[in-house]
Amino acid sequence: MMKKFVMGVVLGSMLSLSTVVVASDSVQAFLFPAYFTINGQYADTNQDSPVLNYNGQAYVPIRFVAEQLGAFIDYNDKDKNIIINHFPPGKEILTDPQYPNVHFSLMDIYLDGGYTRVRGMLAVDQLEDPAIKKEYDIEFRLTFFDGNDKLIGTALGYSRSGSSMDKKTIGTGEIKRVEAGEVGDFSKYSKVSFEVTSFK
Numbered sequence: 001m002m003k004k005f006v007m008g009v010v011l012g013s014m015l016s017l018s019t020v021v022v023a024s025d026s027v028q029a030f031l032f033p034a035y036f037t038i039n040g041q042y043a044d045t046n047q048d049s050p051v052l053n054y055n056g057q058a059y060v061p062i063r064f065v066a067e068q069l070g071a072f073i074d075y076n077d078k079d080k081n082i083i084i085n086h087f088p089p090g091k092e093i094l095t096d097p098q099y100p101n102v103h104f105s106l107m108d109i110y111l112d113g114g115y116t117r118v119r120g121m122l123a124v125d126q127l128e129d130p131a132i133k134k135e136y137d138i139e140f141r142l143t144f145f146d147g148n149d150k151l152i153g154t155a156l157g158y159s160r161s162g163s164s165m166d167k168k169t170i171g172t173g174e175i176k177r178v179e180a181g182e183v184g185d186f187s188k189y190s191k192v193s194f195e196v197t198s199f200k
Contacts, residue, residue: 029054036060036068043068072123072175085175087121094194096140101125104140104194107177111187118142118155118180126173135169139198142180144189153186156197 032053049061066073071086108119138159157180160168
């Protein structure tokens with residue numbers, strides 16, 4: 001028999017992707033014993049991350065699902081914003097051989113007047129004890145080439161890019177959305193390289 005309890009806010013990802021409307025500040029849900037098979041591998045939640053059954057729908061802890069799929073998740077309490085960043089399938093992941101634990105994936109590039117803007121994901125691998133978290137301030141350069149390997153432009157980016165409310169560093173194990181750009185048009189590039197210019 002499932003244990004019944006009342007929780008203030010259900011923060012979960014619904015397997016059916018349906019929309020839930022909560023009419024009050026509390027909902028009545030049931031503990032739902034379940035295990036997961038992700039890409040053929042068994043993955044179990046712990047007692048701190050139970051699966052819930054609400055109105056016949058299964059809710060799973062979003063942090064558990066995101067991390068099992070290789071994504072980074074964070075929560076901005078001020079904005080009540082859940083942030084999930086990941087490297088989408090099919091996107092090339094660039095690495096500087098001098099910094100093998102730092103990676104970049106170009107998500108979008110577009111021309112804004114006479115300025116080329118670049119958006120991407122920056123990540124720092126956790127190479128030491130997972131319990132030890134470090135923060136880094138990273139600067140990087142993207143170099144763009146045409147189909148004949150001719151240089152057509154460079155763009156500088158930083159781990160501290162974003163709004164004034166964003167954290168200005170990047171932590172180990174984190175995947176962070178960053179921006180870069182430079183004057184000129186290299187939006188129709190054929191190849192791009194990634195170089196870390198400052199790591200501190």
